[in-house]
Every structure is written in structure tokens, then in C-alpha cells.
Amino acid sequence: MTEFVTIRNLEGSEADLCRAAEILRAGGLVVFPTETVYGLGGDARNESSAKKIYAAKGRPSDNPLIIHVAKPEDAEPYAVTCDLYYRLAKAFLPGPLTMILPKKDPIPLATTGGLDSVAVRCPSHPVAHRLLELCGFPVAAPSANRSGSPSPTCAAHAKADLDGRVDMILDGGDCEIGLESTIVKIDGDTLTLLRPGAITPDALSLVCKEVNIADSVLGQLKEGERVLSPGMKYRHYAPASPVILLDGAPDAVLRFLQSEQKKKPCAILCYDEELPVLKNERLFPVGARDDLAAQAKILFHALRDADAVGAEIIYAHLPPKEGLGLALYNRMIRAAAHTVRTIE
């Protein structure tokens, strides 16, 4: 049985959050909101909790989990920190940045998918923050979706995927950012971006001179290629209907969409500006063309909704690769299994 708890304000919810912390301490699973997406939490020190997380998600157990702590210094017993960690923490934490560091013994290999490194994150969402404070131990949490479906950006999505598979779901409303955290690997004074998110490469460059972007962020992995972030090798965020990304001049893409609507039952993730000129059927607005933050917030919701209508094809725009666009691009090329169509 999954208990569903709505958190309206932090003060009135202390008793519920204490109970959630007790469930986690006892080895149970709790879904909680963060500023990025909802997380499926378990005690990061507890091997059996880690195994339960993988089972609940239906996720391969070589895909490592992120550990969540209330404050950057709370990671000390669990990860080998360094100067760059604290410089990045000062600039961006609490917030949507995850850093990969060498792991220490209290974190079992079951949590890190067998790796000797560990991913550390301090979320800024008040509910996540208070829950982590009450726990006083690190909480391992992947996104609270079943493996292969988009990350949940509201409690209803987590419930749709995990009802009956976790002990408690904390509903803290819609996630502010809507895309998972930026992940970087720290090597001395160098950063490698493994997953783009709301903290952009430009923002990271203000703190660290050398920021490399892993090939997997933009490109398709070759067969058998080694990946720095194991999660990147799985087909992610993928609706059941095939997704095709459209690249080209705005007018040309719009004409193409208008003509496709006449030919087949397609779903379209469209920009707000396109709404009045497309046939009002299976349209899923994702925000204004230039408002990347709005698009980030809506994208996973729109993908779930578009998938639910059972269209033959889902069309969407190819996002730009600059700024926050890089995070959208990275999620969309995976949702589309790298299918991009150029419209002349």
C-alpha cells in the first residue's frame, strides 16, 4: 500500500515529514519533490534499500543512484570532496547540480551500481531539504518514474508509475525546473559535463576554467562504446509512439506540420505561437519558442500527455543547443531515439 500525502506548507507538514524520514530510516521507499523532478528515495547507506529502488523502478542495477544531502558539507563522510566541489557548491548549491566524486566506504556498491565514485546532490526544494535534514543520512534517489518513461514533474506522474511499489508519496506540487539536474564529474581542476540541466556550461565556466562536454551529451553512442555516465546508454524518456524531431526554418516546419495534420493522426509538441495556425487536434503546447525555461518545465508533462493519445507519430521541434537549450536537446534526442528530420 502506498500512502499519499499532500504537503501544502512546510510548517503544517512536520509530522508527515518526520514519518517519511522514519520510513526511509527503516529501509522503506518515499517519493519526494525536488526543484528538478520527483525522486524515488531510499537510505543510500543501505544495500537492501538500493535494491528495492531498482526493483520499484524496473531499472538495471548497474545504473548508479544519486545521493541527496541537506548541505554540501554533509557529503563529507560519503565522498572525497575537494576545493572545486566547494567552489561549485558555493556558486550553485542548494540547487540543480550533481557532482561526481570518489566514494567513501559507507556508500555500498549497490548504491553506485558497482562504481567507486558517487554522485552528490543538495536539492533546493524546501520539502526535499527539510526531509533530508530530518533524515540526517544521505538519501539515494533516481527520478521517480518507471524505467523508460519520462521523469515525473508532478506527484500524479509519480503515482501513475509507482503506486503500490513505494511506501509513501509526498505531493509538493509541480517541479519548478522540470528537467533533471546538471551532472558533472570532477577530476582535479577539470569538469566533464555528463548530463546538461538548468546549470548551463556557461554558468559552470564562471567557476571552473576547464569544462568539457562528454560525447554522449550530444551524440549517439556507438555500439559497445564505454560511457562515463551509465544512465546515458539506456534509451531514456521514451514514449511508446515514435518521436520525430523537426529541424528547419520556422515557416517551413509549420507548413510541414499543417500538411502532416491532413495526412495522418499525429500528435504535435508545438510552440505557443503555432497554436492558432494548426488544427486543434492532439496539440501539446510546450511554451513560447524563445522561452526555454517554460519549455523545460512543461516538456516531460507534454511528452506523457502526447503519448497517452496513442498517435501514430509525435512531432516536436529540435531544440537549440545553446544555454538551457542543450538540456532540452539532450532529452529530446533520446526521446526521439535520435530521429531528426530536416525540413527544407
Ligand code: TXA
Ligand atoms: O534531478 C535529478 O538529478 C533527479 C532528482 C530526483 O534528484 N535525479 C535523477 O536521478 O535524475 P536518475 O537516477 O534518474 O539519474 C541519475 C544519473 C544517471 O544517468 C546515472 O547513470 C548518473 O546519474 N550517475 C549516478 N551516479 C553516477 C556515477 N557515480 N558516475 C557517473 N554517473 C552517475
Ligand code: MG
Ligand atoms: Mg531518471
